[in-house]
Amino acid sequence: MINTRMRHTCAVFALLVVSGCGAPMTGTPLPGEMDVRTLDVGQYSTEPLDSYEEFQHSVRSGTALAISRLANHVVTGNDIDAKLRYGTGVQQLAKPEDVKNVLAEQSVPVAARNKMLFGFASGSSDFRPEPFVEVPSDSTLTTVAVMQFPDSQSADRAATEFEETDFSVSPDQNERVQLAKYPMAHSHWRPGTPTIGSVVAHGSYVVSTFISTSQPVLADLTALIEKVYAAQLPMLDTLAPLSAEQALRLDLDPEGIIRRVLNPGKLAVPDPGGLAAYELQGFLHFQTDRIASKILYADSERFVFSDAYSPTTNSYTKGVAQSFGKGTDRFLQGAILIRTRGIDSAKALWLAILDAPDAKQAPSNVPDSKCTELPTDKYVKDWVCAVRYRSYVGYVWSTQLQDAQQRAAAQYAVLANSQ
Template sequence: MISRRIRLGAIALAATALTGCGSHVGGTALPGEIDVRTLDVGNYVTEPLETRFHYYPSLHEGVVLAAMRLDGQVVTGPEVDPRFRYATGSKHFDTAAEAAGILATGSESVLRDNQMLFGFAASSADQPKPQYHDLPAGAGSILTFVMQFPDAAAASKAAADLERVDFQVAADANQTVSLAKYTDAHTHWRPGIPTMGSFLAHGSYVVNTFTTWKEPDLAELTDLTQKIYDAQVPLLDALKPVDREGILRLKWDPDGMLRQQLNPDGFGLPYFESEFSGGERGFLHRVNDQEHWRRVLADSGVDRFALSGFDFEGPSLLFRARDADAARTLWSAILGTAYPGAVDAPPKVPGARCGEGPVAYDVDGYVETKVKRYRCAIVYRRYVATVDSDQLADVYQRAAAQYALMANSTW
């Protein structure tokens, strides 16, 4: 029924940070805090990012910021059904050509004609997906793809046209399905095939769902599709659509998260894989066990998350907790099972702890290596950050620089 679907690759939580040149440690120690100028930060820069980078609005970067904003309002698996606790991937789209890659052949012209602005897709499953592997046979999965159009009329037409194109892929076998709770949704399945696709226009948004179950059970597939809409529609009601002028006016770092992160090269253009700032769902879409991390974030009242740096080089991660006590709770759990090895804390860095991860592990006969060997977690007031490296001395300098950055970014 669907000719082409991307396999959304999950973005690993394990991440590293770039090294850079040039060092300067500024700031003044507050009562009860150390003088960060005494820390060994090596060549890492410890001034907030805006001292080295200025964001100039453009339509392209604005669309990326708009997609990041949408990311925070797209459901995670456990919000739909507790069984779907494992994220299997997420991706943003800023062109019709990219978005058509996860839809039926012929969808690109529909998206262009109706002037799709941007979109975001996320998928989850009831079994974990090993890195570099497909989901295990018999796994159930859900994909939620939200797109924004210029207005409700364009969204309504796009939903109907996208369904028509999708249905025609196997018009002789597909059958229309009516959803009792969402009579305006365009839905179909192919009897004997354990999948169902649906499109629902909601204001300026179109929600596309694609559900896969263990067997071709029409009642189960219908129930899952309606559950996705039950969880997703209220989130869109809380997100006012943004027009092209509004896209240009979106703020680059509205909560001051990126300015506090270790960013050796000073590159700050918004990008999902390297310069991202968003809500807690922005983190949950990037991890494997969403239910576990949902509980961890909830226990600490985390409301903002950011990353800086590509995953293969190593971003720093930053979380904003409810308060200083909640941040300590998160700090004590953040290394988790990924970095269980005992490692001494970096010298003289308050509120820092480190761990060592396994060098490699085996999945179905395939040896996988994690990105970096060491990770340190640093807590400062209501913020928790992590930095990674393969070298212990380097991760200590990164931790010191990250602490100094947070201390220097309090204005």
């Protein structure tokens, strides 16, 4: 379960809709730039991560990095059908036990026996998720989970066993379904219900899909499953699978971008929602309106999280990720850094984000910065600030305006000190 004390239980952070004793500072301002040592940054560090913390390889870190890498090659709903534009949540599959969040709990031994390495799941819907509002029964929901196994043989076995295990939960009610375009897939449904489940092995990967629609029409359900595979399988062809040793040796920051994000905890421990870098495809999984986000961030190359999102989403029905519907939860005091294609792209993005910023709330003396209050519940207030430095745009947020302003100033300073 997610620790609700760390975040708002109802917070879904859609950037495009909102579109939110001083430590010693070092560094020398470049010609034509301000001296960031004069900014009010509170107690936040203004130096890049690698100047004070060294990344340590471990199984846990390698798995987290592998999951973020995989997310860049997992479909979102709008890749399947334009109406499935809304994100309803994500799940990281860091160990076999996590499979129970996307499949029947009886599938956990299957994942363990076949040595599942890691996986990532993403939910989509044609209904925009709202806090504490269950998805209407006439909505279309999809959950796509991709898992990597050591080789194609173990993936084939796992796919077959996943199907047999899930089918045997209600063998007297389930009915097997053959997909015309993907005869190698294992699928079944329960006649009279508007849902279908399917699983297929593809090289070292296994793709599991669950579809829920408004009407129990098998032709519509199978057509949507086939759309999932048509979009997902080619994506996996572009991603070489990793061995356990290769995952262990993955580097935290090969492009030198994670070092530039504000990191209040000063941690170099990767996590899919806490400290990670994504391409646009991976970033979209964490957004609410994925089509609008894809348009807004079209000229952006990399997205870095620092204590930003929970990569595990509560379901409406316990243990059934097919019931995704609350969106991706945002941690209370995170940061996101975006590297765009160039200075002009950064300027355009910075101008487009944040709705009606209050000029009086902008952090003092921080160039290209603005802040606004987030729409939240009546008990908690949130502020988000955005800063721009060269080709980078950063978001920071907090429950205190002054704290958000200090975070924005610190993010600007980190960027200036990272050259």
